[in-house]
Amino acid sequence: MTASAPLRVSHLTKRYRLPAGGEFEAVSDVSFEVRAGECFGLLGPNGAGKTTVIHCLTGLYPVTAGEVTLGGIDVHRDPKGARRLLGLCAQDDTLDSDFRVLDQLVRYATFFRIPVEEGLPRARALLERFGLAERADDQVESLSGGLKRRLQVARALISAPKVLVLDEPTTGLDPEMRRALWEILMQERAAGAAILLCTHYMDEAERLCDRVGIIARGRILDLDSPVNLIARHIGAQEVEEEVRPGIVWRRAPNLEDVYLKLAGTRLHAERQAA
Amino acid sequence: MRIPDALWGVRCSWLRYFDVFRKSLAYYLVTTFSEPILYLLGFGLGVGSLVGSLKVDGVDVSYRSYVFAGIIGQTLLFQGFYEASYGGFVRMYYQKIFTAMAATPITLSEVLWGELLWDSSKAALAAEVVALIGVFTGDFPPRAPLVLLPLAFFAALLFAGMGLAVAARARTIDEISYPQYLLVFPMFLFCGVFYPVESLPRALQWLAWALPLTSINSLVRTLTLGFAFQPWAIASLAVWLVLLVGYSRRAMIARLVK
Numbered sequence: 001m002t003a004s005a006p007l008r009v010s011h012l013t014k015r016y017r018l019p020a021g022g023e024f025e026a027v028s029d030v031s032f033e034v035r036a037g038e039c040f041g042l043l044g045p046n047g048a049g050k051t052t053v054i055h056c057l058t059g060l061y062p063v064t065a066g067e068v069t070l071g072g073i074d075v076h077r078d079p080k081g082a083r084r085l086l087g088l089c090a091q092d093d094t095l096d097s098d099f100r101v102l103d104q105l106v107r108y109a110t111f112f113r114i115p116v117e118e119g120l121p122r123a124r125a126l127l128e129r130f131g132l133a134e135r136a137d138d139q140v141e142s143l144s145g146g147l148k149r150r151l152q153v154a155r156a157l158i159s160a161p162k163v164l165v166l167d168e169p170t171t172g173l174d175p176e177m178r179r180a181l182w183e184i185l186m187q188e189r190a191a192g193a194a195i196l197l198c199t200h201y202m203d204e205a206e207r208l209c210d211r212v213g214i215i216a217r218g219r220i221l222d223l224d225s226p227v228n229l230i231a232r233h234i235g236a237q238e239v240e241e242e243v244r245p246g247i248v249w250r251r252a253p254n255l256e257d258v259y260l261k262l263a264g265t266r267l268h269a270e271r272q273a274a
Numbered sequence: 275m276r277i278p279d280a281l282w283g284v285r286c287s288w289l290r291y292f293d294v295f296r297k298s299l300a301y302y303l304v305t306t307f308s309e310p311i312l313y314l315l316g317f318g319l320g321v322g323s324l325v326g327s328l329k330v331d332g333v334d335v336s337y338r339s340y341v342f343a344g345i346i347g348q349t350l351l352f353q354g355f356y357e358a359s360y361g362g363f364v365r366m367y368y369q370k371i372f373t374a375m376a377a378t379p380i381t382l383s384e385v386l387w388g389e390l391l392w393d394s395s396k397a398a399l400a401a402e403v404v405a406l407i408g409v410f411t412g413d414f415p416p417r418a419p420l421v422l423l424p425l426a427f428f429a430a431l432l433f434a435g436m437g438l439a440v441a442a443r444a445r446t447i448d449e450i451s452y453p454q455y456l457l458v459f460p461m462f463l464f465c466g467v468f469y470p471v472e473s474l475p476r477a478l479q480w481l482a483w484a485l486p487l488t489s490i491n492s493l494v495r496t497l498t499l500g501f502a503f504q505p506w507a508i509a510s511l512a513v514w515l516v517l518l519v520g521y522s523r524r525a526m527i528a529r530l531v532k
Contacts (some may be wrong), residue, residue, distance in 0.1 A: 058376075062531070086377070096290075096369065096374070111286050113282065156352050
């Protein structure tokens, strides 16, 4: 691990107490880091532990074991200091629907001690960048699902964070806006941000991520660049895929093949049965 | 001067609510102040004109003045409880504002302090408006709004704590109706808003004094109408305040943090 990496997750274990008694280990000994100017993908099925990892690295959830640092600051010892470096776009819609679009960003900026006179031009610039400038005075509730998602990513950038954590940021976006958002994320990466991207879209991960960790049942199963993962788990040979009964396509192997091989629950069950 | 981080967080959280209030001022003025004013008109002027006067604790007082003081307690109860229970549940469960703010340099504890302090500020403001009306109608002395202010704030904080505790424990928004019907409405009807608690059967009097609104109404009438000071009312207020504010924050944190 690199000591200077903006985001370091080291031997993170998180156990929950179950209401009926006993404990459930949601995350087991997970370690990874995201370097400055890197986009790191965390891929896994629903319930794999991705959101728990995110709650632990924001400091909302205490960890059972291990350590999370943002910019070298332990997020559980100094949550305020660590979270000054963090921009989060959560999986759920967490926009404050009591505000208009522009006010939303300006008010959120104040949580980072960014005064209104500084937050206002930042917010206007972000709305312009995300194609939301014309909706600046609209109520958040009047936005479509895709526009809300864009606004939530824009809000994560209001503090110019060193670490950007995005949980399913492109869900609900049309293909054009999805590509526009990819472009923005690449600009942030080029500017030196460390980006943690959780996504179900394998093409997105393959295109954006320098390295990828595949997580299932709370454990990281493998971690490397998409090219290396494909080479290691699938190989270079073309993959045959029956897309409809009797119709077989041959195509180059991709990250989805790796994901399904490592984390696919059906395949896992078949392997267990065999 | 740089404000310490913890105070900054609470201030940011409080200002978030104030900003919403300010931007929807017409809506909040109507919903916050119309209810106590309607009660004042209905019970104070309407029923008050039928009942005439009362003698309580050796003090002769018109029924209208008696009810005006009771409406202050009722306003603190309703405004504090409803804003923190229904409003708090919406912000916690549907809007997910608490967790969104807690992903910034503001801690969840500071977010919840901001919530409680805002709920109590808004309820205390509504109660102050009732007190001001009482001054204009000649029911309260001119100093009443000023001397009431600390009591109004802490009483509102107590009921906001009750509301937030309910929001933290409710699985669905409908479940807030249970404490509303089983606790808030009984307090409204039996804790001295409309008639002296001493009019109730002995067992009910004990029950009424065990609930916080009776103590608050007693203290409000001491400050506005010159009724005898009941020392245990202060003790009761303090105990309920510490219990409810402490429990509400712990319960909400336990709900959101796993």
